[in-house]
Amino acid sequence: MAIDRMQAQRFELKYLISEETALQVRDFVSCHLDLDEYGVAKPHLSYDVHSLYLDSDTLRTYWDTINGNRNRFKLRIRFYSTDPSVPVYFEIKRRVNNCIMKQRGGVKGSAMPLLLQGYLPEPDHLVSYTPKALVALQNFSRLMHMIQAKPKVHIAYLREAYANEPGTVRVTMDREVRAQPNLTGVISTEMTNPHYSFKPWVILELKFTDRFPNWFGDLVRHFNIMQRGAAKYCASIQAIGAGPLKSPFPVVPEEEVQYTE
Known part of the structure; x- marks a missing residue:
């Protein structure tokens, strides 16, 4: 079984870079980290990532991000295939000040519709039972009920990823x-009429769990790149518009909107 590279608690720094710079960053990062096993022998050394984001009809989690609320969360179901034998992951992504915290539980494909309908998670729903995974599912269910979240947006991208063996440092390019x-x-891995965000840029993310690696600073200085927000969910909502989501946007004065990650 492949190693689970998810960092439960980490810091993230995001940058938008050109494809030309991304190829140079690949060479730089390869000197320090190993390519994620899912990207080996793949085009662009990348694998497909799919997420189904849940939100309220008023897009509560979207507006929490746009307005820069310090303690906020997103609810998503991450999947890599529609094969019933492949697990799907119910994930909570929280931001507390500058720290990103994640909880997730791997669920059998057959259990996913039940959980989305509001059924409480049970140990049998899990691909591999652990108390930590069950608590993650219980928290997901609680937050889903709290804001009356429903499926809203399917987001996909190609991810090129590198990590060290302890899993304390990770670099991704999406x-x-x-x-x-x-x-x-x-869920489906196909899209009929997708809306693209961030083209032609590549989203570079530098992730670490404890100390900022010195070579991260060398990378930023060498390529002269500037940190900025790049929230895929928010950019996707803006690209799609409110109409297809059946959620009217509240009127917010432009000067009050803060575009943060």
């Missing part, structure tokens, strides 16, 4: 970020 509405909760 390309071809695309999205389309999904109000049914039926």
Whole structure:
């Protein structure tokens, strides 16, 4: 079984870079980290990542991000295939001040519709039972009920990833970020009319759990890149628009909007 590279608690720094710079960053990072096993022998050394984001009808989590609320969360279901034997992951991504914290539980494909309908998670729903995974599912269910979240948007992209063996440092480059509405909760790896965000840029993310690696600073200085927000969910909502999501946007004065990650 492949190693789970998810960092439960970490710091993230994001940058938008050109494809030309991304190829140079690849060579730089390869001197320090190993290529993620999922990217080996793949085009662009990348694998497909799919996420189904849940939100309220008023897009509560979207507006929490846009308005820069310090303690906020997102609810998503991450999947890599529609094969029933491949697990899907119910994930909570929280931001507390500058720290990113994640909880997730791997769920059998057959259990996903039940959980989306509001059924409480049970140990049998898990691919591999652990108390930590069950607590993650319980928290997901609680937050989903709290804001009355429903499936809203399917987001996909190609991810090129590098990590060290302890899993304390990770670098990812995401390309071809695309999205389309999904109000049914039926997952698919295909999109009929995707809306693209961030083209032609590549999203570079530097992730670490403890101390900022010195070579991260060398990378930033060498390529002369500037940190900025790059929230895929928010950019996808803006690309799709409110109409297809059946959620009217409240009127917010432009001077009050803060574009933060």
